[in-house]
Amino acid sequence: MSAQAKTVRITYREAMRQAIREALQRDPRVFLMGEDVGKYGGCYAVSKGLLEEFGPERIRDTPLSESAFVGAGIGAAMGGMRPIVEIMTVNFSLLALDQIVNNAATILYMSGGQFNIPLVIRMTTGAGRQLAAQHSHSLEGWYAHIPGLKILTPATLEDARGMLWTALEDPDPVLIFENGALYNMEGEMAADAGAVDIDKAAIRRPGTDISLMTYGGTLGKTLEAAAELARAGVNAEVVDLRTLRPLDDATILDSVTRTHRALIVDEGWRSGSISAEISARIMERAFYELDAPVARVCSAEVPIPYAKHLEDAALPQVPAIVEAARAMVGEHG
Amino acid sequence: MPALGADMEAGTVLQWLVKPGDAVKRGDIVAVVDTEKATIEVEIFQSGVVEKIVVPEGEKVPVGEVLAIIRADGEAAAPPPAEKPKPAAAPPSPRPAARPPAPPPTGEQAPAPPATKAAAVAPSVEKPKAPPPPARPEHPRLRISPLAMRVALELGVDVSKVKGTGLDGAITRADVERAAKAAAPTPAKVAAPEAAPKPAPVTPPVEAPKAPAPPKPAVSPAERQAMMRKAIAAAMGRSKREIPHYYLSTEIDMSRAMEWLRAGNLKRPVTERLLYAVMLLKAVALAVREVPEMNGFFVEGAFKRSEEIHVGVAISLRTGGLVAPAIHDVDKKSLSEIMVNLRDLVKRVRAGVLRSSEIADATITVTSLGEEGVETVFGIIYPPQVALVGFGKIVERPWAAGGMVGARPVISATLSADHRVSDGHRGALFLAAIARILQEPEKL
Amino acid sequence: MTDDEIKALVLGELKKIAPEAETGGIDPAVDLREQIDLDSMDILNLAIAIHAATGVDIPESDYPEMTTLDRAVAYLRPRIKK
Numbered sequence: 044m045s046a047q048a049k050t051v052r053i054t055y056r057e058a059m060r061q062a063i064r065e066a067l068q069r070d071p072r073v074f075l076m077g078e079d080v081g082k083y084g085g086c087y088a089v090s091k092g093l094l095e096e097f098g099p100e101r102i103r104d105t106p107l108s109e110s111a112f113v114g115a116g117i118g119a120a121m122g123g124m125r126p127i128v129e130i131m132t133v134n135f136s137l138l139a140l141d142q143i144v145n146n147a148a149t150i151l152y153m154s155g156g157q158f159n160i161p162l163v164i165r166m167t168t169g170a171g172r173q174l175a176a177q178h179s180h181s182l183e184g185w186y187a188h189i190p191g192l193k194i195l196t197p198a199t200l201e202d203a204r205g206m207l208w209t210a211l212e213d214p215d216p217v218l219i220f221e222n223g224a225l226y227n228m229e230g231e232m233a234a235d236a237g238a239v240d241i242d243k244a245a246i247r248r249p250g251t252d253i254s255l256m257t258y259g260g261t262l263g264k265t266l267e268a269a270a271e272l273a274r275a276g277v278n279a280e281v282v283d284l285r286t287l288r289p290l291d292d293a294t295i296l297d298s299v300t301r302t303h304r305a306l307i308v309d310e311g312w313r314s315g316s317i318s319a320e321i322s323a324r325i326m327e328r329a330f331y332e333l334d335a336p337v338a339r340v341c342s343a344e345v346p347i348p349y350a351k352h353l354e355d356a357a358l359p360q361v362p363a364i365v366e367a368a369r370a371m372v373g374e375h376g
Numbered sequence: 377m378p379a380l381g382a383d384m385e386a387g388t389v390l391q392w393l394v395k396p397g398d399a400v401k402r403g404d405i406v407a408v409v410d411t412e413k414a415t416i417e418v419e420i421f422q423s424g425v426v427e428k429i430v431v432p433e434g435e436k437v438p439v440g441e442v443l444a445i446i447r448a449d450g451e452a453a454a455p456p457p458a459e460k461p462k463p464a465a466a467p468p469s470p471r472p473a474a475r476p477p478a479p480p481p482t483g484e485q486a487p488a489p490p491a492t493k494a495a496a497v498a499p500s501v502e503k504p505k506a507p508p509p510p511a512r513p514e515h516p517r518l519r520i521s522p523l524a525m526r527v528a529l530e531l532g533v534d535v536s537k538v539k540g541t542g543l544d545g546a547i548t549r550a551d552v553e554r555a556a557k558a559a560a561p562t563p564a565k566v567a568a569p570e571a572a573p574k575p576a577p578v579t580p581p582v583e584a585p586k587a588p589a590p591p592k593p594a595v596s597p598a599e600r601q602a603m604m605r606k607a608i609a610a611a612m613g614r615s616k617r618e619i620p621h622y623y624l625s626t627e628i629d630m631s632r633a634m635e636w637l638r639a640g641n642l643k644r645p646v647t648e649r650l651l652y653a654v655m656l657l658k659a660v661a662l663a664v665r666e667v668p669e670m671n672g673f674f675v676e677g678a679f680k681r682s683e684e685i686h687v688g689v690a691i692s693l694r695t696g697g698l699v700a701p702a703i704h705d706v707d708k709k710s711l712s713e714i715m716v717n718l719r720d721l722v723k724r725v726r727a728g729v730l731r732s733s734e735i736a737d738a739t740i741t742v743t744s745l746g747e748e749g750v751e752t753v754f755g756i757i758y759p760p761q762v763a764l765v766g767f768g769k770i771v772e773r774p775w776a777a778g779g780m781v782g783a784r785p786v787i788s789a790t791l792s793a794d795h796r797v798s799d800g801h802r803g804a805l806f807l808a809a810i811a812r813i814l815q816e817p818e819k820l
Numbered sequence: 821m822t823d824d825e826i827k828a829l830v831l832g833e834l835k836k837i838a839p840e841a842e843t844g845g846i847d848p849a850v851d852l853r854e855q856i857d858l859d860s861m862d863i864l865n866l867a868i869a870i871h872a873a874t875g876v877d878i879p880e881s882d883y884p885e886m887t888t889l890d891r892a893v894a895y896l897r898p899r900i901k902k
Contacts, residue, residue, distance in 0.1 A: 303523050303549065334523040334548045373542040373550075641880045646871045649880060651860055694840050694857050722861045727839055747859040 049234045056226040058200045058236075059089050059165075062207040063127065065237075067097050070125055073211060076103035076112055077129030086131045087167060087226050109139035113164065117147050120162040125211050130166040133182045133220065147216040148191030159214040163207065169222035169260040169310055170358055176346035179354075181310040183220040183259070184317030187287040193217040194287040195241055198225065198262035200232040202285060205239030217241070222260030222310075244291040246298065250280030253368050254298040256321060257308035258284040261359050265308050268364035275365075277372050287317050295321060296329050303334035304371050308359050313341035335371040340364050377431075377441045380409065380416050380735045384607065387411045388436040389443065398426045400446065405731065407443065412603035414699055417731045422534075424448040448537060519546040531556040604697040615759045619674075620795040623754050624803045628811040629777075630770055630785040636817035652770070653744060654714045656787075656810075658820045660742055660765050661685045661706035663809035669798040670763035670791075670806050671739045679762060679797040688738025688758065689718065691725045700758055701730050702738035711820055746770060752788045762794035763803075765810070821874075821900050826893045833869040837862050848889035874900045 084091030170179035540547035746769035753766030775784035
């Protein structure tokens with residue numbers, strides 16, 4: 044193994060922690076705040092050890108009031124800081140919806156361009172850990188509806204490691220959705236991994252017969268499905284959207300133009316979802332490239348159940364992705 | 377009943393030139409139809425065998441009505457006893473002639489935007505009053521992916537014969553490509569492989585049967601004139617209501633063109649002499665290549681550009697009225713070929729016998745009133761086209777060039793164009809291109 | 821060919837070229853373009869038809885000679901052999 048290609052074994056959680064640590068080291072304006080991020084080390088242990096390293100000024104535990112501490116983050120950002128606000132789960136972020144949607148996203152516009160809000164909000168999203176309907180929803184597609192926000196969904200170690208710094212550099216509010224099922228994902232990452240772009244989708248697996256489009260927690264399942272499809276002779280391309288707002292239309296349309304079929308895998312609900320938006324854009328701009336109707340594999344339209352077998356049944360799973368893709372490709376690729 | 381013009385609502389079948397059992401080939405003239413404007417020879421777009429004549433001679437039916445049923449080559453005949461009770465409905469298996477066919481890959485009948493295409497015996501999709509085309513009951517609409525349809529158009533594959541292997545039996549691109557590969561290796565003129573040995577079906581001539589005892593018009597000349605007036609009124613009224621015209625005009629020095637033509641005609645036998653009109657037609661067609669937004673159709677709120685350049689030639693009738701039938705692919709033809717087409721067209725306009733493709737296919741129109749002594753024409757666009765070029769009389773004019781004034785033959789060229797599609801700047805470039813092209817007549 | 825025969829020939833061809841025109845009451849001294857609305861295509865077709873019927877090749881520069889029936893007869897008379 045050469046020096047340049049040196050890799051380290053790391054988890055998604057640890058990659059995220061490295062990203063926060065690097066930001067705290069590089070920029071004195073950066074601080075982290077949220078519920079239990081300090082003494083407890085973060086609900087998902089992302090910030091474990093940071094309080095000891097950076098002190099209570101920069102790793103701040105907050106009261107249990109999402110609206111209050113997100114609002115404080117907005118104020119700090121307006122005042123010249125670069126806050127990272129952690130919200131425990133996307134479900135709880137709804138308590139701060141007014142701050143996020145009515146303030147963070149609009150102040151630049153409503154102040155006539157006078158105030159940017161360089162705020163980063165991190166939160167956990169997604170199901171699969173038997174945390175029931177209070178903690179398991181995937182509402183990132185909802186936030187992608189809002190002009191003024193950028194919506195990131197890191198699905199790989201590199202993105203977990205690299206998106207935060209780029210988000211902090213952005214002068215406007217950026218929301219980072221970390222799928223809870225990914226924190227324990229472990230793999231090899233370049234030892235010198237650093238900042239990555241946040242405006243391009245990525246082709247995680249090139250293919251020719253069908254484009255499987257996904258993001259966040261379902262990327263792994265989709266890659267697994269692609270491998271299974273390959274064994275059946277179907278060469279699937281996997282597109283990791285990475286950023287849900289703004290969507291990278293060019294990569295999406297380019298992929299469909301090459302494969303002529305698009306299947307969207309989204310842990311969000313189907314109705315009014317980001318998958319619906321992507322489907323509409325493909326229809327609007329690549330209709331005559333389509334060799335089959337755009338299809339979707341989404342979560343069942345129920346609050347995510349607690350019981351294991353029900354939760355599994357409600358979420359997109361590999362067999363459903365494989366089945367949908369095979370139906371679209373038909374008798375042969 | 378094909379739509380043989382922008383505002384045609386109904387037509388009368390004057391004569392059938394085929395009968396059940398006859399083999400027909402794409403492009404054959406199968407019937408003569410009387411419209412408000414003219415007697416039109418209806419071409420068939422589908423090779424096959426005439427299964428049934430649905431509308432008898434003398435009957436007037438609205439646009440969209442099925443005139444006859446053509447069984448495509450290779451399709452099984454309908455079981456005769458299982459005749460459907462409804463007369464206009466197609467039997468289940470034969471392909472109704474009313475299904476718009478896929479355009480051929482090459483050949484004179486070039487594809488045009490489907491919305492304006494008057495397929496041989498096809499309904500006009502624009503007419504809401506037209507009854508829906510008869511369909512196979514089990515498949516009210518062809519299941520084909522947009523991509524497969526596009527590829528089929530490009531490859532000239534008749535999708536009605538393709539077996540779908542996609543989702544729910546939909547036709548996919550792979551199905552179309554397979555069908556294209558299976559088709560004859562020389563897909564040019566032969567529409568479909570004549571695989572099945574036929575009882576010596578003498579290929580009907582592609583040309584019109586020479587004067588097949590001109591069918592008696594169902595209406596008197598006076599009535600015909602009144603109807604034509606009405607049809608022109610409708611088309612022109614619609615044009616002026618809907619199309620925001622803009623007009624541009626320029627004078628073109630014709631000295632080189634006329635001298636080249638005169639010298640050339642001296643050497644040509646009388647049967648091959650050219651009229652200057654063909655130079656104008658060719659110049660317009662070549663200029664269209666440079667400014668393609670003059671060429672095509674404005675339908676359903678959007679401009680559909682045409683790859684083919686079919687120039688409609690406005691021809692007035694002595695009895696009043698006018699028609700503007702198309703000469704196909706003018707940009708690709710030599711002046712002599714265009715002349716042959718033009719002569720033939722004028723002859724048949726005079727005799728009142730035109731073909732369906734000529735009526736519906738023009739993508740841009742040229743009108744010349746120079747013969748009548750008019751110097752400038754500001755024409756009205758023939759919808760759904762988007763441009764019309766008018767030429768006046770060639771007159772001698774003082775013309776300054778290089779500091780010298782001399783007498784030169786000059787023609788005025790005008791452009792009437794659709795402002796929804798193009799702007800004055802592009803229109804000006806178009807006229808300038810016509811003028812420039814006419815300065816090099818030897819390259820026409 | 822007698823003048824009447826030439827006249828009949830020209831009239832007959834005109835009828836074919838312009839079947840919808842009223843050729844019955846043509847005044848032989850008056851311009852055909854005015855009487856039956858002949859255009860350059862019609863004149864060319866007339867020249868072609870006369871060439872086919874008589875062998876006389878009318879050059880383009882002589883087309884004006886075809887503008888009235890009388891002038892056409894006068895022009896063709898010496899050129900038609902026998």
